[in-house]
Amino acid sequence: MIINYLEELQSMTLNGTHELGRDLDFQDNACYQNVANKTAWTTGTGFPGIRTSGDYTFLGNFDGKGFKIKNHYVNNSSSSGYTTLFGTIRGNAVVKNLILENSTINAYYAAGLAEDLKDNAIIDNVHVINANITGISHAGGLIAGHEYYSIIRNCSFDGTLNANTYSGGIVANGWSYAGALVSKCKTSGTITGGTANTYRGGIMGDQNDTVIIEDCYSEMTVPSGNNSATIIGMATNTTTIRRCWTNKAAGNYTIYQTGSPIIANNFYDSTTTGLASSQGATARTTVQMKTLNTFSTWDIEGKEVFNPAAATNWFIDETIDYPRLWWEYAKDEPPPETKRRSSSAVALLMMA
Numbered sequence: 001m002i003i004n005y006l007e008e009l010q011s012m013t014l015n016g017t018h019e020l021g022r023d024l025d026f027q028d029n030a031c032y033q034n035v036a037n038k039t040a041w042t043t044g045t046g047f048p049g050i051r052t053s054g055d056y057t058f059l060g061n062f063d064g065k066g067f068k069i070k071n072h073y074v075n076n077s078s079s080s081g082y083t084t085l086f087g088t089i090r091g092n093a094v095v096k097n098l099i100l101e102n103s104t105i106n107a108y109y110a111a112g113l114a115e116d117l118k119d120n121a122i123i124d125n126v127h128v129i130n131a132n133i134t135g136i137s138h139a140g141g142l143i144a145g146h147e148y149y150s151i152i153r154n155c156s157f158d159g160t161l162n163a164n165t166y167s168g169g170i171v172a173n174g175w176s177y178a179g180a181l182v183s184k185c186k187t188s189g190t191i192t193g194g195t196a197n198t199y200r201g202g203i204m205g206d207q208n209d210t211v212i213i214e215d216c217y218s219e220m221t222v223p224s225g226n227n228s229a230t231i232i233g234m235a236t237n238t239t240t241i242r243r244c245w246t247n248k249a250a251g252n253y254t255i256y257q258t259g260s261p262i263i264a265n266n267f268y269d270s271t272t273t274g275l276a277s278s279q280g281a282t283a284r285t286t287v288q289m290k291t292l293n294t295f296s297t298w299d300i301e302g303k304e305v306f307n308p309a310a311a312t313n314w315f316i317d318e319t320i321d322y323p324r325l326w327w328e329y330a331k332d333e334p335p336p337e338t339k340r341r342s343s344s345a346v347a348l349l350m351m352a
Contacts, residue, residue, distance in 0.1 A: 005033045006041065009069075014052055019063040020098070025070040046073040049083055056087025058114075064098025064126070072103040074110075077136050083107040084144070086114035089121045096124040103131040103159075109144040110135030111172065112157065117180075118148040123155060125327070131159030134193075139163035140172035140205075141187060147209075149179030154327050156186045162193035166205040168233070169220050173199070174207030181212045184313060184325050188219040196225040201233035201256075202246060212240045215299075215313045215325070224251025230268075231281070235261040241280060242266065243298050243313075245289070245323060249273035255280030265297050269322075292316050295323055303329075 002021040003009050012018050024031045026042050041047045049056060069085070076083045084107065089095055100112055109115045112128035128141055138144040141157025144166075157169045166172040169187030174180045182203060191200045199206035202218030206227065218230045227233045228250040235241060239261040246254050247269035254268045256279065263280045270276060270283035277283060288294050292302055300314035300323060311326040 006031050006047075007033045007037060010048065010050060011052060012050060013060065014050075014055060014057060015059040017061045020065050020067040020069075023068045023070065025068075026073060027071045042071070042073050045076040045083075047085070049074075050086055051082075056082040057091075058086050058089045058095075059091045059093050061093065062095045062098070064096065066097050066099070068099040068101050070101045072100060072105070074104070075106045077106050077108055077110075077134070082109075082115050084109070084111050084113065084115045088116040088118065089114045089123070090117070090119040090148075090150075091121065092119070093121045094124065095126060096122070098126045099129060100127070100131065101129045103128065103133070105131070105133045105135075107134075108136045109138045109172075110163065111138070111140040111142060111144040112159075113142045115144045117143045117146050117150040117152065119150065120148070121150045123150075123152045125154045127156045129156075129158050131157070133159065133161050135163035135167075135172070137163060137165045138172035138205075139167045141169045142171065144172045146171040146174050146180040146182070146204075146211075149181075151181045151183070152185060153181070153183040154185070154325070157189065158187070159189045161189070161191045163198070164194055165198060166233075167191045167194060167198065167200045168205035169202045169218060170216075171204045173205055174209065174211040179210055180207075181214075182216060183212075183214050184327070185216045186218070186325060186328075187216075190221045191223065191228075194223070194225070197227060198225060199233040200225065200228040200250065202230040202248070203244070204232045206234045207232070207236065207239055210238045212242075213244060214240070214242045216244045217323070217325075218244075218246045219248060221248055222250035224253075227256055229253035229256040229279075231255045231266070234258065235263070235280065237261060244281075245269075246281070247272045247286075247289070247322065249275055249278060252278060254278045267294065287319075289322055290316070290319055292318050298323070
């Protein structure tokens with residue numbers, strides 16, 4: 001089904017295959033089949049979410065085709081039920097190629113995309129931009145709870161998060177089931193609110209079982225506290241964090257850990273944070289953070305030879321910028337005439 005109106009989005013079948021046919025803006029009369037819905041969905045408790053006859057579990061495939069959903073509005077913090085755009089995404093479902101812009105979400109379990117991701121479901125190439133997300137319990141840039149071998153990859157969040165218990169730039173909380181993966185994602189913006197004991201992280205607030213965070217970076221401002229850090233607010237024995245970087249710190253922490261998580265090849269900017277050392281990551285100056293050799297064990301190459309058609313996970317514009325993810329490469333830049341990979345990049349790709 002090709003979706004061209006917000007009513008079609010709200011009532012689409014939960015186990016079908018769907019795609020956006022254009023941008024949809026909750027503030028634009030032309031995006032409604034019945035313009036009376038505009039008042040209901042942009043004031044009061046706002047948009048009721050994608051559901052059919054009270055069912056909120058999405059099991060299908062949704063392709064945004066690179067289009068935007070703008071000005072999504074929810075104001076329903078009195079309900080602990082599923083009030084996000086999607087409720088639960090599960091059972092091999094896929095949501096991809098979507099931009100959510102200027103969302104305002106005030107809910108019990110608040111998130112830019114969905115309350116829950118589980119059972120091998122995949123979110124790929126979804127970007128939440130300029131969002132304001134407030135949760136009584138959880139506030140996740142994309143997802144409130146992430147579990148059961150589900151995957152989030154090639155995604156981003158920019159905006160403000162505020163919750164009493166868990167806040168995370170991509171995921172608020174890796175709930176108590178194994179196998180969640182967050183890969184090749186980035187975050188920016190600010191986490192506010194909570195208390196000194198709130199779990200707050202630039203990528204993930206907390207995790208309660210096996211979680212992998214790899215090839216991600218956070219430029220989020222996160223307040224200091226007992227369980228706060230700019231990558232993850234709590235990493236335990238079942239957490240793996242590898243090849244991540246940040247240029248911010250929450251107090252003294254870039255990764256807040258207890259026990260012995262598996263941590264490898266993470267870096268932070270000691271110049272911008274003012275920290276000589278921090279749990280889980282290696283200190284490098286701003287100059288070093290903008291040098292290719294610092295990241296020699298990563299799948300990375302210089303921007304001048306980077307080819308998005310045969311991309312490494314990362315590229316770097318040396319002396320100018322930090323490492324950036326492959327999907328951030330400007331689409332109007334022509335690929336180089338010659339493709340060159342470092343020996344370490346080749347080795348990593350052969351192992352993948």
